[in-house]
Amino acid sequence: MPTASSTTTSGRLLSLLSLLQARRDWPGGLLAQRLRVSERTVRRDIDRLRELGYPVQAVKGPDGGYRLEAGTQMPPLLFDEEQAVALAVALRIAAGTGTGIEEAAARALATVRQVLPARLRQRVDALRISAAGRGTDPQIDTGLLLTLSAAIRAGEELRFDYRSPGQPEAAEPRAPRRVQPHHLVVRAGRWHVVGWDPDRGDWRTFRADRMTPRVPNGPRFARREVPGGDVATFLSARFKGSEATDSWPCRGEVILDLPIAKVAPFAGDGVVEQLGTARTRLTAGSWSWAALAATLARFDTEIEVIGPPELRAAFAELSRRAGRAAGAG
Template sequence: MPIASSTTTSSRLLALLSLLQARRDWPGGLLAERLGVSDRTVRRDVDRLRELGYPVQAVKGPDGGYRLEAGSQVPPLLFDEEQAVALTVALRIAVGTGAGIEEAAARALATVRQVLPSRLRQRVDALAIGAAGRVADPQVDTGVLLTLSAAVRAGEELRFDYRSPGRPEDAEPRPPRRVQPHHLVVRSGRWYLVGWDPDREDWRTYRADRMTPRTPNGPRFPPRAVPGGDVAVFLSAQFKGSASTDAWPCRGEVILDLPAADVAPFAGDGIVEELGAGRTRLTTGSWSWAALAASLARFDTEIELISPPQLRVAFAELSRRAARTAGIG
């Protein structure tokens, strides 16, 4: 079925470009049929696209045809409505990734938003992406991210220097580390490299802003699956202090003298249950019993402990520490 039986040259060129982007090879006759024009018109329109900078190559064969190749420069791009919305959302997120591209992403976002139809502009403006507004501190040099990403794609061992937190700048330099990089991910505005440490024979996670890659890269290595097979789950588990699963190693259940509406915004990934009469059951976790007791104490209300006994011991020790700090007893 033809896209349009009668149309202007400019809109026909956009339709032709959209078809060329949709699949690798197009027989000339099929393009003519889809556009509702003659083969001669298709040839002329292809020549116009080439003049605009699009590298459209002729494909030899029984049917003949055309292929849109990668070029040496960026020609004008064509996006459908869903692609335009997706691009705008991605650019808004990129402004807060800490990848050193914030200014360029903001300028690109302004350019795309300016040419969007009003209905699409209202649609993307209505999307609330609060996390995108948080810029990482410190940010990562774009060159470092490109180097790490290239090593991941090539499957090459990476050598790098690493700045450990709290280590004096004038301290004696340490030998470079090496890792088999498998994933480069962003979490809460910071970039992390997840890889296999062949010296420790274990998985390690490194903050990209603390890494200074060395050249050249080391030998290639075979791909290896992260524990559990999902890098996002693995990284989340690492931040929770769990060696294998995305779950807190210490979990407890309490009842707070607060309504659920006051507890839920600060419960994180905990389970909040309204009990009525301004009371709430909260099941939550942390990386240690002391940390869990301290996090529950921040609700500044009466706490009834349900389980487990280890949490009761942690509360007792926390109260003794608080008393010593206050000079009591």
């Protein structure tokens, strides 16, 4: 929160602007108290902000006050040091969201960097943020994201065509889908819409890049609470194949004839325990027993299954499949 340590007019204007952005209405007396100046000085500084293009409106009432409104044009932007660094970090990360705004983000970052003090510029230049896996991730049109966000904000049902995995873009369109959208979420570089499907009576997750909204939107709907109350946890659970909690539906325990140093880096969210110089206990999970057995087999060592029986049966089936594959060669 800004303080009155800045005695210059420019520093005080920056503090005043930060305060006006922090809450909707500010009584003039409270602004003067926070800035440690007179109310007359606050009025003069408000006039200076207006001259710079900031639409600061006077608020009527017993205390009087001010409100920063949305304007018709973008005025000069003022940031404190923490805001400037945070903006630079956000612009660097923007290239990893798959929204197709990489060039614009790079130009904006260059503009911000140009006006930063040397010491802040060094901090920004020291940032090394890379977007992994962007080579095959689909690009999302910014207009599509705005359309989806607008429907969520308005609480309006979405009507859309949905392209299934493997379906070519030129394929014959299927019957339109509909969903009551609640959240637009990024996971692993891909955008997803989380919402209630009224036709199926359940929550559904849709890849945004496969959605083609139809116009107009459907009727308004009453918002629901996502199961568990947290959309990130809900989405993580769905991608693990779990309907209730953020946990794998299939979990097993094995002992690997490997030192813990060779197991831990590849254990994911599993739990590892050292049993000796060359033996490690690993408890891990997956969406199916077959997938768990195949995942554990990649350690390329002797495996002792502790449990449960379903994991042992999955290894037996995996062995039979491997044997048939070897015989076919």
